[in-house]
Amino acid sequence: MIPTKNRKEISLDDQTIAILQIQAEKEGRKLKNYLEYILKEKANDFELTSEYKIMIDAKLEKHYGGESQYISEDDFRKSSARK
Numbered sequence: 001m002i003p004t005k006n007r008k009e010i011s012l013d014d015q016t017i018a019i020l021q022i023q024a025e026k027e028g029r030k031l032k033n034y035l036e037y038i039l040k041e042k043a044n045d046f047e048l049t050s051e052y053k054i055m056i057d058a059k060l061e062k063h064y065g066g067e068s069q070y071i072s073e074d075d076f077r078k079s080s081a082r083k
């Protein structure tokens with residue numbers, strides 16, 4: 001199964017493009033392919049911190065324990081609207 005791809009436009013200055021072009025050529029890639037490659041690598045390089053894991057575990061415990069208070073999106077928008 002081929003994943004769906006989304007097109008995004010980015011604007012970079014000429015110097016940045018030139019540097020990236022050189023790096024792409026060193027790796028034997030076309031510029032577009034190189035940009036996709038480094039962006040995928042960066043996206044997949046994400047690591048969860050221990051603080052984040054602790055926070056999520058606490059939220060899940062509250063959720064499963066029935067302690068979480070949920071409101072509808074409309075109620076949220078009303079409560080957070082600027083006055």
